[in-house]
Amino acid sequence: MPLPEDHTEPGTSCTVAGWGRTRERGHLSTTLHEVQLNLVEPEKCKHVLQTVKSAMMSPERLHRPPPALTVLCAGPETGGRDACQGDSGGPLLCPLGSGGGHWAALGVTSWGKGCGRSWKLNSSRPPSQRGSPGVFTDVRLMLPWIKLTLRRAESKRLRRPLSRLCGVQDGAMNDTEGVIRNPTSRRRYYDNNELCVWSISVPPGYSILLEIEYVDIENDSFCLHDRLTLSVAPQKPVGIFCGSVRPSQFYLNNSNHATVLFSSDVSVGGRGFFMRYRPVRRLADPGCDTVVLVQNESSIHSPGFPQHYLNNCMFRWVLNFTYFELEESSRCLYDSLVVFGDVEGSEEIAVLCGAAVPPPVISYHRLMVLQFTSDSSVTHRGFSAHLEFIPHSAVE
Incomplete structure (x- = not known):
């Protein structure tokens, strides 16, 4: 943000960035673009904007004194470089001071007549063919409003509970x-x-x-x-x-x-x-639809083992198998035990079903998640396994 007293000379090269069109009536860009535009003298900016607006004004408004300039203009008279539709709201970044080491958002992209049009000798052209430099809201003139808005937001934030970022008591x-x-x-x-x-x-x-x-x-x-x-x-x-x-x-x-x-x-x-x-104190048999966190070496088993597991069941645990008997199907589409390496379920380690006791399953990292699923028909005794922790170096 600039300070109210910050002054930038006309002709200073500033940068505009955005995802807007790269030519008039063209397509919106899918990549971020930037362009360097020189600031225009305030009097020249005011004059060229009058030539653009005069075509849209009623006769009585033409004779009113022009309002104070609240915008910045940037861009060459000959056109060719400009902000365009879709860039509105983006920053006009300009170096401040003689060294140019400090940059600030001096303006906010607002509007323009066409995109990259020449605006030299505007008055001699038909209104529909006139152009303008890029027009940017002068942030320095908006600083009182910006500060007032920030103070109101800060006051509201300070009334929020504990974390001050939460809408309820946390x-x-x-x-x-x-x-x-x-x-x-x-x-x-x-x-x-x-x-x-x-x-x-x-x-x-x-x-x-x-x-x-x-x-x-x-x-x-x-x-x-x-x-x-x-x-x-x-x-x-x-x-x-x-x-x-x-x-x-x-x-x-x-x-x-x-x-x-x-x-x-x-x-x-x-x-x-x-x-x-x-x-x-202890959940003897958590049953289906329960995620169980296991942090110590332990024996784990399907719900109700050694009795038949239930239909329409999903159960998770957080492996040497001692018993394994699930309904067998192609790609284990019916009943299955799926082992994941992450909570989100994106790292699939193994998908198991059938009556053969699987070999030991080793997790990728410190975390292992088991998801047991059964469909609406046919059940078996399920499985039983012993959870064992081994050092990472043992599997390298």
Whole structure:
């Protein structure tokens, strides 16, 4: 941003950038372009704009004194270089001072007559063939308004809770059992540009059970825009999700601390989420639709083993198989155990089904996620496996 007293001489070479058209009535660009334009003398700028506007003015308005100049003009009289349609709102960046080491957004791309037209001898041309230099809002004249707007935004931000970036109360949850939601009502939408962090703690000897009752978060394939993240430690996410499909409940076995993080980007939102958390000593058989975090070496098995697993089941665990019997099918389309190397499910390590005991499955990294799925018919006894931790050097 420039200072009110910053002065830049006419003829100074400035830079304009944008994704606008590269010629008049051309196509919008798919890549960012820039062009160097020299600042035009204020009096010449005022004159050429009068020649453009006079063709659009009524006779009585022509005799009124011209308003004060609130814009900057930049570009050669002969045309050929200019901002164009689609560049509006972009910056006009100019060097300040004699050394040119400090640059500022002196203007904001506003409008122009055509793109790259010559505006020399404008008055002698028919109105439809006249051109103009690029016209840019003079940021220095807008500084009082910009400062007032920023102060209002800062005042509103300071009234926000704890993180000051969250539209609802976040921070440490004081109760060992409670509710986390954003926004406070399902009839509202969450804010853009939010970053909310809640921390949950339960007494030693207890684990945490999280039950998500509803979720409506901007959806995309990898939850890159808005997302809800559950973690048990820094860089250890248990679940990352978005969209409107209600996730499983989460059983954080042997974890008495958890973090819930919600973030949103600059556009598109939803009705948010609502979850409950509570301490549990032990969940004997979590059943289907539960994500279980396993942090210690342990035996794991399909729901209800050695009885038949249920139809329409999905179960996740976070492998030497001792027993394996799932419905067999081509590409394991019916019932399957899928092993992933990440929470998002993009690193597929193995897809297993059938009656043969698989060889040991080794994770790519420190994290392994198991997803068990069954369809609506035919069941078997399932599987049982022992989870074992080995040093990374052992598989190099």
